[in-house]
Amino acid sequence: MKEYEKCAKEMLEFVEKSPSCFHAVANVKKLLEEQEFEELKETEEWKTEPGKGYYVSRNDSSLIAFRLPEEAEKAGGFHIVASHSDSPSFKIKEAPEKTVENHYVSLNTEKYGGMILSTWLDRALSVAGRIVVREKDKTETKLVNIDKDLLVIPNVAIHMNRDMNSGVAYNPQTDMLPLFADCGGGKKASLMKKVAKAAGVKQEDILGHDLFLYAREKGRILGNDGEFVLSPRLDDLQCVFSSVKAFTQACPTSYINVCAVFDNEEVGSGTKQGADSTFLEDTLWRVAESLNMSRSCYLRLVAGSFLVSADNAHAVHPNHPELADPTNRPVLNGGIVIKYHGSQRYATDAISAAKMKMLCERAKVPFQTYANRSDIVGGTTLGNISNAHVSVSGADIGLPQLAMHSAVETAGVKDTKYAVDMFRVFFEE
Secondary structure (H helix, E strand, C coil): CCHHHHHHHHHHHHHHCCCCHHHHHHHHHHHHHHCCCEECCCCCCCCCCCCCEEEEEECCCEEEEEECCCCHHHCCCEEEEEEECCCCEEEEEEEEEEEECCCEEEEEEEEECCCCHHHHECCCEEEEEEEEEEECCEEEEEEEECCCCCEEECCCCCCCCCCHHHCCCCCCCCCCCCEEEECHHHCCCCHHHHHHHHHCCCHHHEEEEEEEEEECCCCEEECCCCCEEEECCHHHHHHHHHHHHHHHHCCCCCCEEEEEEECCHHHCCCCCCCCCCCHHHHHHHHHHHHCCCCHHHHHHHHHCCEEEEECCEECCCCCCHHHCCCCCCCCCCCCEEEECCCCCCCCCCHHHHHHHHHHHHHHCCCEEEECCCCCCCCCCCHHHHHHCCCCCEEEEEECEEECCCCCCEEEECCHHHHHHHHHHHHHCC
16 A cells, blocks of 8 residues: 555544544543653643643643653744634534424524535434433533434435536525434434433433534545545544644654644634633743743744644636636645735745745645635635744645545645654654
């Protein structure tokens, strides 16, 4: 098996085990602990040792890991890679069951992020996330995944809407509710009963939940010669996997390595665990503090730091090449995408772009450039949002993909390995 295919399959396995942001972070923790990284708590004093690795999590959905070089006191700064754990989905509301015609039971949901709504129709779905349960006089958080084909959002038949193929404006409150059960004959159906069984707890002990729908389709390699990968949640678990894999393999020499996985990028990052929070700033300062550095020394470290914001990028669409910029047109399997934006939605500038290109050259991986068409407004990502709290030089990059924010997305089979190789070079500086 070719190395890039092996790496792509490992990535797809990681995605399959990560049906929610909470599962993604739990799986990152497992990968870190296998490499003897030690967990730290924000509520406790931090004691660190040169040459060792540590991690801290917030809200169970964001995590920042760091590894110190052997001569940490001489470090020139932080080398940071940031990605995000969340993907567009539907969040389960409180009191979710909705009975229709005294027969069907649908679930009441709301949009999380900007998904392509039509791609969620007529496919097997289920529910995953976390619950908070009563444990005597305390509470405990548990992951839950109802590991079965549980739900479907049925389309309206074309016979009932002859304009279906002319474009449909889907209403999230009426068109996008998933069918859960048939309650004909007086049967009852409770989602929380299913959740409790999956989590191994009593239903009456569930005090809160953050539950999301997820597509049940397994990731796969396809194409004429196995050129592509097809999977849910490639944005941004492909970058999460790539950065964590490289981070755990690399030994820092001149910099303190930092691997950050933030939640809530898809809804603006403005939460206590998002890139627009103090999480990164708090963590970096406490790392410096654990090394007995002064505030001035910490600020010098920050000034010598570099941030790679890793969030997937748009590839040229084979059916609509006219939607791409005339000259900055990434393709699948074309390598790392360096993202630019004149109005600074991306953090890349001439200096940081030059560093990214040199990193790719040293890693012997190809790179491409991306910019929006000048008449199309692009989205924001982690780079400049993080920079509002920790001002470092940085670049926004990603891996090329098609159908971003679809329930199932397409990417190149080679690009995950390209990212791992580039991140490893970065983390070994």
